[in-house]
Amino acid sequence: MHPFLPILLQLSIFTIPILSSPIPPPLLHQNATDPPPPPQYNFEVTQPLPTTSLTPSCTLALISHNFSYTYDQPPVTIPYSPPENCTWSNATIEFSVSSKGTQHARIASIWLAGAELLRTSTAKPTENGVFWKTTKDITKYNSLLIQENITVSVMLENKVDSVFTGVYVVNVTFIYYDSNDINEPLQPLKRMSRRFLENNDIALNTLTNDELTSFSSSSGDLYAKPADLIIPISGFEEEGYWFRLESESDKRSERVAIPKNTYKAVLEMYVSFHGNDEFWYKNPANSLNAKYGNGAYREVIVTIDGNFVGSAVPFPVIYTGGINPLFWDPVVGIGAFDLPTYDIDFTPFLSFLIDGDFHRIGISVEGAISYWLVDANLHLWLDPFSEEVQAGYFENKAPSFEFEKSAESKGLDAEFEVEMERKREFSGWVNSSFGNFTTYVKHELEFENEIEITKNGNEEKIEQKVKEQIEVKVLSDTGNTISESKLEKEFPLKIKTSSVAIAESGGYNVSSSLDNSYEEKIKNSNGSSTLKNRQQASGWMVVVDGAYEVVDGEASTNQSYSYKGNSVCYSRVIGASNGTILSDSTNFLCMSSH
Numbered sequence: 001m002h003p004f005l006p007i008l009l010q011l012s013i014f015t016i017p018i019l020s021s022p023i024p025p026p027l028l029h030q031n032a033t034d035p036p037p038p039p040q041y042n043f044e045v046t047q048p049l050p051t052t053s054l055t056p057s058c059t060l061a062l063i064s065h066n067f068s069y070t071y072d073q074p075p076v077t078i079p080y081s082p083p084e085n086c087t088w089s090n091a092t093i094e095f096s097v098s099s100k101g102t103q104h105a106r107i108a109s110i111w112l113a114g115a116e117l118l119r120t121s122t123a124k125p126t127e128n129g130v131f132w133k134t135t136k137d138i139t140k141y142n143s144l145l146i147q148e149n150i151t152v153s154v155m156l157e158n159k160v161d162s163v164f165t166g167v168y169v170v171n172v173t174f175i176y177y178d179s180n181d182i183n184e185p186l187q188p189l190k191r192m193s194r195r196f197l198e199n200n201d202i203a204l205n206t207l208t209n210d211e212l213t214s215f216s217s218s219s220g221d222l223y224a225k226p227a228d229l230i231i232p233i234s235g236f237e238e239e240g241y242w243f244r245l246e247s248e249s250d251k252r253s254e255r256v257a258i259p260k261n262t263y264k265a266v267l268e269m270y271v272s273f274h275g276n277d278e279f280w281y282k283n284p285a286n287s288l289n290a291k292y293g294n295g296a297y298r299e300v301i302v303t304i305d306g307n308f309v310g311s312a313v314p315f316p317v318i319y320t321g322g323i324n325p326l327f328w329d330p331v332v333g334i335g336a337f338d339l340p341t342y343d344i345d346f347t348p349f350l351s352f353l354i355d356g357d358f359h360r361i362g363i364s365v366e367g368a369i370s371y372w373l374v375d376a377n378l379h380l381w382l383d384p385f386s387e388e389v390q391a392g393y394f395e396n397k398a399p400s401f402e403f404e405k406s407a408e409s410k411g412l413d414a415e416f417e418v419e420m421e422r423k424r425e426f427s428g429w430v431n432s433s434f435g436n437f438t439t440y441v442k443h444e445l446e447f448e449n450e451i452e453i454t455k456n457g458n459e460e461k462i463e464q465k466v467k468e469q470i471e472v473k474v475l476s477d478t479g480n481t482i483s484e485s486k487l488e489k490e491f492p493l494k495i496k497t498s499s500v501a502i503a504e505s506g507g508y509n510v511s512s513s514l515d516n517s518y519e520e521k522i523k524n525s526n527g528s529s530t531l532k533n534r535q536q537a538s539g540w541m542v543v544v545d546g547a548y549e550v551v552d553g554e555a556s557t558n559q560s561y562s563y564k565g566n567s568v569c570y571s572r573v574i575g576a577s578n579g580t581i582l583s584d585s586t587n588f589l590c591m592s593s594h
């Protein structure tokens with residue numbers, strides 16, 4: 001038996017294949033005569049989309065499906081064509097779900113023509129039922145949304161039996177908006193492409209904002225004008241298009257040939273971690289011989305023809321069964337209903353890609369153990385006036401990579417540390433009808449993780465810091481700055497867990513606290529925006545070996561979300577305990593603190 005049983009037991013209960021953790025029964029027992037309470041509404045705290053204030057021009061209900069025993073089955077797939085007689089400039093996807101009973105948290109994705117639109121995890125149902133709705137802006141996928149006779153697929157692997165009774169009842173709807181309805185100075189996309197075709201001698205000084213912003217490359221702006229073509233870097237439909245990576249040597253790739261008139265390219269990655277790597281940031285070094293091992297450093301690596309071109313350390317999304325399931329009711333973890341995506345600007349590498357030949361785009365996860373679900377969309381912007389563009393690559397500073405780790409153990413206690421720093425600078429020029437522009441991308445990534453196991457293996461403390469900085473500059477050949485932007489991301493995470501054996505029941509009382517934040521600052525020639533999103537939770541739960549449920553517990557979760565843009569601000573502060581919202585305040589005011 002492993003010496004760290006208490007901590008690891010907690011993981012083994014909550015980490016069953018494909019499943020995040022199971023569901024605690026309702027904490028409060030009601031009288032048989034009371035009417036059943038209404039289903040609980042679960043949600044992720046995030047700011048409302050700008051489209052919420054618009055009237056949809058069309059609504060397309062695509063899928064209504066009950067996901068019961070769907071394990072090892074292909075995704076649910078239906079044909080898609082855009083709604084008839086509909087003009088739109090923006091679109092959103094609505095993923096709404098209800099469920100009743102007991103069930104593990106599951107992972108789900110939606111693909112349009114094999115390109116992923118949304119990755120989401122599920123809330124845990126209760127006997128009284130839960131429901132939730134995720135709405136995401138999918139305007140950047142417009143080149144697919146306008147296509148006829150393609151397919152929409154939804155994968156949600158679930159297992160239903162006499163214990164795990166929860167069926168996920170899912171509706172998928174696309175909603176289309178014409179923002180011209182509110183006199184927003186924006187060309188509807190369909191009209192815009194027509195204008196391109198009618199106007200053959202466009203010069204730089206006649207470019208519209210839409211056309212100019214297609215060159216700007218801060219992460220917030222990368223898709224300011226949606227791409228003209230999206231190529232999925234993904235697997236087979238039968239397995240749900242994602243690649244399932246079992247180890248760090250499990251490298252997947254897709255051969256793609258891209259149009260010779262591509263003037264900008266961005267790879268957008270979807271990533272989620274499961275099984276023995278669901279809590280990768282808590283994993284001890286292999287010296288502990290734990291099932292959940294390989295240390296606590298993971299990095300998603302992207303290659304073109306085997307050459308490193310970019311990477312990302314994923315944000316630690318905690319699914320609704322994670323750490324203590326009572327934390328996530330009714331407010332779920334940051335990113336749990338809309339997992340973050342990671343963009344790699346491919347524009348500096350276009351000279352390698354536009355030769356008309358096939359090239360291999362590869363994805364792997366450094367440090368991975370079973371298993372990761374990854375895939376990507378290659379967004380391409382095409383020159384409407386030219387069949388070919390020319391491109392070149394500038395030799396840059398060689399990417400630098402520093403990595404240090406240490407492990408110490410004494411009796412049942414241990415200390416692990418990992419530090420990583422990666423820097424890369426890439427640039428390349430593309431001569432298109434818009435001009436000869438050079439894109440410079442500078443990327444810095446810092447990662448630090450510390451794990452301390454004390455009290456004879458009964459206490460665990462994790463502290464992780466991830467910092468990322470991306471600077472992008474686009475210059476014309478006459479030296480004019482076309483766009484300039486800087487993106488800074490930071491996501492610190494702290495988790496403390498301690499287990500105490502309960503003599504009578506043979507179970508454990510597991511106490512934990514969590515502090516997880518996502519911060520983002522974007523600065524470009526036009527102004528700046530900041531986003532700060534922080535969750536703090538603490539509580540305890542009683543788990544019994546062999547049982548699949550939390551049998552007792554108490555939890556408190558506080559979250560503060562604040563976004564400040566040039567003219568838009570939004571903040572929300574929320575406190576929840578034992579499944580009930582105790583306080584909730586929202587503010588749209590921009591405080592003039594700067």
Ligand SMILES: *[C@@H]1O[C@H](CO)[C@@H](O)[C@H](O)[C@H]1NC(C)=O
Nearest residue numbers: 050051090139179224225226
């Ligand atoms: C519509 O999409 C564009 C990007 O193509 C974006 O700039 C604009 O803010 C969106 N409008 C709304 C109302 O969401």
Ligand SMILES: *[C@@H]1O[C@H](CO)[C@@H](O)[C@H](O)[C@H]1NC(C)=O
Nearest residue numbers: 064065066067100167168169
């Ligand atoms: C799906 O489940 C819901 C709730 O249990 C039920 O009302 C509905 O009839 C089911 N739909 C199908 C197609 O089975």
Ligand SMILES: *[C@@H]1O[C@H](CO)[C@@H](O)[C@H](O)[C@H]1NC(C)=O
Nearest residue numbers: 057058082083084085086087
């Ligand atoms: C679309 O518009 C055409 C022409 O106005 C009309 O004949 C047709 O019935 C419309 N179709 C729908 C589905 O509204």
Ligand SMILES: *[C@@H]1O[C@H](CO)[C@@H](O)[C@H](O)[C@H]1NC(C)=O
Nearest residue numbers: 064096097098131169170171
């Ligand atoms: C799904 O759609 C059906 C039919 O439109 C509707 O009755 C049901 O309430 C929807 N369910 C959810 C969870 O939105």
Ligand SMILES: *[C@@H]1O[C@H](CO)[C@@H](O)[C@H](O)[C@H]1NC(C)=O
Nearest residue numbers: 079080081146147148149150
């Ligand atoms: C889509 O399928 C329909 C029905 O089979 C067909 O009439 C239409 O021409 C197809 N559209 C395209 C763009 O292939």
Ligand SMILES: *[C@@H]1O[C@H](CO)[C@@H](O)[C@H](O)[C@H]1NC(C)=O
Nearest residue numbers: 209210212213216221483526
């Ligand atoms: C800068 O802001 C102006 C005014 O809001 C807008 O028209 C323009 O497209 C923006 N440019 C970039 C590069 O974002």
Ligand SMILES: *[C@@H]1O[C@H](CO)[C@@H](O)[C@H](O)[C@H]1NC(C)=O
Nearest residue numbers: 386388389390431432433436
């Ligand atoms: C740059 O591209 C434009 C448009 O495709 C083309 O007319 C021009 O000749 C190119 N410049 C050079 C130096 O090749």
Ligand SMILES: *[C@@H]1O[C@H](CO)[C@@H](O)[C@H](O)[C@H]1NC(C)=O
Nearest residue numbers: 390392429431436437438477
């Ligand atoms: C484009 O600009 C770059 C940088 O100024 C230059 O090295 C390259 O030769 C130019 N390409 C063309 C086709 O003019």
Ligand SMILES: *[C@@H]1O[C@H](CO)[C@@H](O)[C@H](O)[C@H]1NC(C)=O
Nearest residue numbers: 502509510511540541542552
């Ligand atoms: C579990 O531990 C917490 C924190 O020490 C304590 O407050 C709680 O009463 C304990 N619960 C049980 C059932 O032992």
Ligand SMILES: *[C@@H]1O[C@H](CO)[C@@H](O)[C@H](O)[C@H]1NC(C)=O
Nearest residue numbers: 536537538539556557558575
């Ligand atoms: C959440 O906020 C409440 C009220 O300020 C406080 O009593 C509680 O300790 C906080 N919980 C956590 C986990 O920070």
Ligand SMILES: *[C@@H]1O[C@H](CO)[C@@H](O)[C@H](O)[C@H]1NC(C)=O
Nearest residue numbers: 027028552553554555577578
């Ligand atoms: C949460 O539930 C526990 C156990 O039932 C109880 O002791 C505690 O007072 C509750 N806390 C709140 C804030 O309701």
